Amino acid sequence: MPLPETIARLVAALNKLPGVGPRSAGRIALHLAQADVAAVRQLAETMVSARERVRFCDTCGSLTEQVPCPICADPKRDASVVCVVERATDIFSVEKAGAFRGKYHALGGKISPLDGVEPEDLRIDALEKRLAAEPIREIVIALGTDVEGDATGHYLARRLARPGLKISRIAYGLPAGSGLEFADELTLSRALEGRREMEE
Helix, strand or coil, X not given: CCCCHHHHHHHHHHCCCCCCCHHHHHHHHHHHHHCCHHHHHHHHHHHHHHHHHCEECCCCCCEECCCCCHHHHCCCCXXXXXXXXXXXXXXXXXXXXXXXXXXXXXXXCCCEXXXXXXXXXXXXXXXXXXXXXXXXXXXXXXXXXXXXXXHHHHHHHHHHCCCCCEEEECCCCCCCCCCHHHCCHHHHHHHHHCCCCCCC
């Protein structure tokens, strides 16, 4: 028996969301179709409100409701170190780790000529303006390990190089709780390259 037209359209719309496959989209759609109307209306209003109120920080490119964002406005953050990430959502991932106390800069993507993304399509000019205006002494490149991420990292290292500025890249290693037999060659190679001296 085919789904009613409105539910089928809802399934198709939900299926476009990241991480939601056809089966999950179907389950969510059927749940919403049977849920209390007030609860569904509240969900819809919350989604519209989030989309209307959340914007990109003019300084770092993070998602925020206030400008500048709380991280850029925090005087306790180390303004001399800026972590460069691909997307605004990557900032939340780094923050969740709790190991970085500097500031951020989201590029808005990575260089990918095959996809039509060139350096001028990214927020590299904005980063250069920050280097001229802020007391930045180190840039930490925290991009993905794919070909485009590596190419973007090398491009940034060359373009941003200047006296007194340290440009580093995060080390790539083994996932916590994982054995060597589950690691690919590239991960092992980068784990060895990023090794540090052990403390007694």
